[in-house]
Amino acid sequence: MKGFFILITEKAPGKLYIAGEYAVVENGFPAILVALNQFVTCKIEHSNAEVGRIISHQYQDNSLLWRRQGDQMVIDKRDNPFSYILSAISVTEEYARSLNQPLAIYDITIDSQLDSASGKKYGLGSSAAVTVATVKALCHFYHLPVNLDRIFKLAAIAHFSVQGNGSLGDVAASVYGGWIAYHSFDRQWLAEQRHYLDLPTLLNLPWPDLKVEKLTAPDDLALVIGWTGKPASTSQLVDRISLFKAQRQSEYREFLTKSRQCIQAMVEGFHAGSLSMIQAEIRHNRALLQQLGQRSGVQIETPTLLQLCEIAEGFGGAAKTSGAGGGDCGIAVIDRQADLQSMIAQWTKASIEHLPLQVHYLDSAHQYTIKLK
Known part of the structure; x- marks a missing residue:
């Protein structure tokens, strides 16, 4: 398809919370996080076939978790990385459509350094990083007008639609890098506005209580x-x-x-x-x-x-x-x-x-x- 790159590669780092856990899930409350030099890489290649693929060596054997609530089997998608990839695709392509960009068929390859080769999960924010990497790669693929703030907002919308709780501080660390002080935004406001506003309008608005401040660590x-x-x-x-x-x-x-x-x-x-x-x-x-x-x-x-x-x-x-x-x-x-x-x-x-x-x-x-x- 004319105008699309043959191969796009973007990456997003993992993160750790330094302080402020649990409180940061409340609107406007702060936490300090840091981005780390282990990454999720997303590659997108235009497909000439009628089908696209999502490929990941780390996630190919990923299991789907479920629990019992009364007599009901309830599937928990929040620990399944494919849920975040699919949500990132959905949100970013919604943004592309709102800008009249034609959609394509492509292959996505995900490579993660955030879990060990043997599948150990270190807790470095792999769901946030895979969401951010996928959003960045698709924005690049579709030539969408974004900066770091818009990437954060797109990835936050995608991640929150799957997880349903949390502060999105891990998404912020993956987007902005380094040390940050992060104040969580009003997620209920976001959920309400998603029903009324198109994505370009929502991305341009200031989000209530949201604040990201870059910090410099002492040399020692x-x-x-x-x-x-x-x-x-x-x-x-x-x-x-x-x-x-x-x-x-x-x-x-x-x-x-x-x-x-x-x-x-x-x-x-x-x-x-x-x-x-x-x-x-x-x-x-x-x-x-x-x-x-x-x-x-x-x-x-x-x-x-x-x-x-x-x-x-x-x-x-x-x-x-x-x-x-x-x-x-x-x-x-x-x-x-x-x-x-x-x-x-x-x-x-x-x-x-x-x-x-x-x-x-x-x-x-x-x-x-x-x-x-």
Whole structure:
């Protein structure tokens, strides 16, 4: 088809939450996240056949999860990566149609570094990254006019339509890269506006409460990541905290207020270039999450994550769970001059796998705006 590229390749990084988990699902509440140098890559090639394909070596044997609600079998699409790919295609092609771009048949190939070769899930935000990578590749393929803000909004719409909860902070980290302070937007407003507004109008509007601020980490800050060996389902954990919110509203509001104050103080630490200020708030946020877990009956900090944190603290690091907890990763924010190798060796003895990842920043080539041709 004339005007289409033969082969398009785009990628999106994984992410980790640094602080602000759970509170960030509420409108306007902040969290701090970081993008990492492991990626989901999406390749799109125009197909001359009558059918297109979605291909992924990692996801070819992906199972579909379901649970029982009474006598009903309920399928949970939130842990199935193909749901996010299909949603990203649907939303981006809706945008293309609104701009009178003709649609094509193509093959999509997905390659993910966010899970290990043996299929281990590290909790690095693969569903967000695959959504962002697919949106970016299709915008490029169809020559759609986008910048980073529009890519975020398209990917957020696609991701939220599948997951139905969460803050979309992982989507923001995959789009903007580096360290960010993210304030979640009003998802109910978005759901309502989707019924009334076309996508170009919705993408151009300011979204209530949405704010993304890029942060610069102090030079002496090292981020060290450990994986517990136990994957966790963010969606299910957030569902359980939502029940606690409904049943014990005053305690939940207290948690929200303290979490906001903690993240604001941590952002000030980034602005001041102060590792000690950032570490103090990492510890504060860990204490808030421990209390939330105790009050709600949700095991956010597992015994292995507790070990990870205690070992890191012994080397002068500030450590906590990352994300929803219940498994997956923990982080240590520590001085670069500390004995990191000895700390990692102790993690290994405790069956904690060190993930040797680095912060991923967008280069100038990716601070792009795609224009219609």
